Amino acid sequence: MNHETVPDRFDPWPPGIQPDVPIAGYPNTWTHTPSQPLIRRPATRTEATFPLRLHRKLPCGEANLAEPIPGRPAIGQLMHLAGRVLDEDGRPVRGAVVELWQANASGRYFNPIDQRAAPLDPNFVGNGRVRTDEEGRYAFFTIKPGAYPVPVKETWWRPPHVHFSVIGPSSLSRLVTQMYFAGDPLNALDRILQSVPDEAARQRLIARDLPPAEVGDQWLGFTFDIVLRGRHATPSAP
Numbered sequence: 001m002n003h004e005t006v007p008d009r010f011d012p013w014p015p016g017i018q019p020d021v022p023i024a025g026y027p028n029t030w031t032h033t034p035s036q037p038l039i040r041r042p043a044t045r046t047e048a049t050f051p052l053r054l055h056r057k058l059p060c061g062e063a064n065l066a067e068p069i070p071g072r073p074a075i076g077q078l079m080h081l082a083g084r085v086l087d088e089d090g091r092p093v094r095g096a097v098v099e100l101w102q103a104n105a106s107g108r109y110f111n112p113i114d115q116r117a118a119p120l121d122p123n124f125v126g127n128g129r130v131r132t133d134e135e136g137r138y139a140f141f142t143i144k145p146g147a148y149p150v151p152v153k154e155t156w157w158r159p160p161h162v163h164f165s166v167i168g169p170s171s172l173s174r175l176v177t178q179m180y181f182a183g184d185p186l187n188a189l190d191r192i193l194q195s196v197p198d199e200a201a202r203q204r205l206i207a208r209d210l211p212p213a214e215v216g217d218q219w220l221g222f223t224f225d226i227v228l229r230g231r232h233a234t235p236s237a238p
Helices: 028-032 199-203
Strands: 078-086 097-101 127-131 137-143 161-167 175-180 220-223
Touching: 097 137, 127 137
Parallel strands: 078 220
Antiparallel strands: 078 137, 097 127, 097 161, 161 175
């Protein structure tokens, strides 16, 4: 898919897919959530296309977060994460820019805002960017992130998760979301994941484990497909 073959319509979001915001006990959603209803307007060329050659402005190729410098691996459980970016009709979105960022194995981000008393890993920055191929595929080699507490009065813990930003074939298909890991006991307590009303939509935020027979004994393997808009869309997450 490219700027010449984008859909000529974008169906409304089905009910239950988008999270209920602002999220109580998560201060960031209060600063990122509009206080007034959105203004409806017809989609024009501005919304139905995206900048040409966007990868020149956003250089891609940072797929190895676990060992960006040979011989200096990050601390933590190695994992390979891959999937496809699809449009609302199930077609692969080629050339989409996929960004990933995450905490390290101790649950701390390599960012000056994160001042929690958890160790930083000098060999792990925790962000990367790639482009999807002709079949809409992307892949990252990284480590499994740790959980961390939300610094509010009534503290709660965020489960291990990975942040994604996808810039697809149009501004209307831009998606910022998060990916979770199946079976983690903190998932049921995570206020961001639980803010998505529809159970099936919440499941679309959880990666699928790959059996060791497929990935070997050096790292864990996960698959996470991202669907831009439509009935089976991947929900957005702050």
